[in-house]
Amino acid sequence: MTIQILTGDCRAMMQTLDAESVQCCVTSPPYFNLRDYGVDGQIGLEPTPEAFVAALVEVFREVRRVLRPDGTVWLNLGDSYVTNPGNGRSSDERAGLGNGGGRPHRSAADKSGCGLKPKDLLMIPARVALALQADGWWLRSDTIWHKPNPMPESVTDRPTSAHEHIFLLAKSERYFYDADAIREAESVPDWDDGSRVFGGVNKHGANAQHGDRTTGRRATSRKRGLPPRHAQYPESSDQSGLDAVPRGVGRNARNVWTIPTKPFPEAHFATFPPELAERCIKAGSKTGDTVLDPFGGAGTTGLVADRLGRHAVLCELNPDYVALAERRIRRDAPLLADTRVTA
Template identity: 35%
Template sequence: MNSLHYRDESTELHLGDALEVMATLPTASVDCVVTSPPQWGLRDYGTAEWVGGNPRCRHTLGTTPHQRRSVKKTGIGGHRARAEKHCRRCGSISRDKQYGLELTIDEYVHKLGEASAEIARLLTPEGTFWLNLRDGYSYHNNGTGSTRRIGPEESDQVVRHKSLMGIPWRVALHLQKRGWIIRNAIVWHKPNSIPDPAADRFSSRYEMVFLLVKQPDYHVDVSHVLEPLSQERPAHRKSHRGGNKPYTIKSPWRPLARGKNPGDVWSMSTRPLPDAHCAPFPIDLPWRCIAAGCPENGRVLDPFSGAGTTGLAARHLGRFYQGIDLRRDYHDIALRRLADSQSADIDRPEAA
């Protein structure tokens, strides 16, 4: 399968399923992976292929993510009569490789686990894997108060209506069981997040970014992303000594770095994107991940590249970029952004 959509001296874009395309790439060929997979149950990106039915039908799996994931049930005990998803209008079979519309949370988690196995193969031993995941709530109540299924139907494991599902940590702990080291659990705070209409809980203003590595020795150099020191100490404080009391300072204070470690709470505002892609993260986020976690002249991969924000950050930092996506039009958006990136101020990271 030739999945190559575009290639130049700094960028390579592939069209197709992340797992299938990654399987064709050479082992230990990537230094850094920065990606944000589709959230479970949030939206349908319209990548389904339809088999049979009425070719003139405007196929649909339903109007809500819950309907699009569900399969019609018939027979004694509600057993599934058909294992595949069908158009609710004409019965055409839906074949879809996108992530996020799995029937259960476990299926979504395990699918990301399979992708992580390919990522582990592609990464160099010192490589880093930065995974951005957003949580969500269990909605679309069916009257029982238990609408979001965790595992197989016979397991009776559910997340009750209105409960936070905890998907980022479900995924992270599953990857830990697969051998990944969770080096950081970073909170991406969004100061300008979308207004939340909920009146019986606090608004959600963050997403998670996990730093995952394959071995204890890996490439992360925080000196490339230091933040300015809050203020300079006055001269009399620099030479201050603690005297002869136990457990007090014995030498003058001298700053050892040009700035301070940014820590594991990153406050970064989202940025508008006039194109069609639904949920791009700001360039500031992949810029920081790549600057710290990818060596100079290294290679960066985003297996769910979407509008190519990771590619923009990689280009600014002089790294080679590989992107994978199911939708051709998203790659076209990414190419337009890359072509305009030299003059478009909106695409330049605040941290640069």
């Protein structure tokens, strides 16, 4: 497969792409006011949330131009807090949160100037989603990425954050979405003996919600997590549900995905988990399609696209990350990936 990495501001780099040349966009932009990547023109250090939202709306207008009419966007965003005036950093910045490398950003500005108070949650994902919806995108889903291993936080006056948002946006009312590709293994209660039928009553005449009241028997005839007629398939070792069922079997994917973060040592920051990108790419594209990531980072979207038999176009502003992504993709598939870097 061909993995192309464009070096520069994604708004300019995407202008070099043909209209309607991309099937799916999977990306995670820099989060607002959390990291300084040390590159001029970076998105994420705007003076206000409104300016940050406006910058992303501009990016995704260009994404919409290059996206096929039936294409989709899978947008991962985390939140941030109003800066504390005393030290120029939010509590989450001190905790080292964020989706990229660079230094924690120390803003001289108190973000309470945008009408919010110190320590307020900014609701950045919601602001961006609503702005994109108003700009013409169909907002189809807000999936919660639940992190079972969240970054520790030193806060004592609120719960530790253990989730982020993944918005599914469509260019048109009707779009490509492969539900079968990301079906989940069905969850089977311990009491179920595999004899349930529609209507809530099993073959013994007992209410299916309470099991067999005559015998009190517990489920032993099939594996948990698998439909009865496909119990011979092994369960997924990573418990993700994606590999636990054959294509077309199981339940429709839910909108809460439990996926652990997986640090990439060479990057020295929390990268987009490959499993997360895999779900989005499988649902939003077919073999041979092209996947776009305007914020390429460490190249996770390109890496996974190549594994799944898709082409990819990545944009990245920081030349160091471009080199990192190229090495990572080549190392993952040295004989298969045709990786090209364009300055």
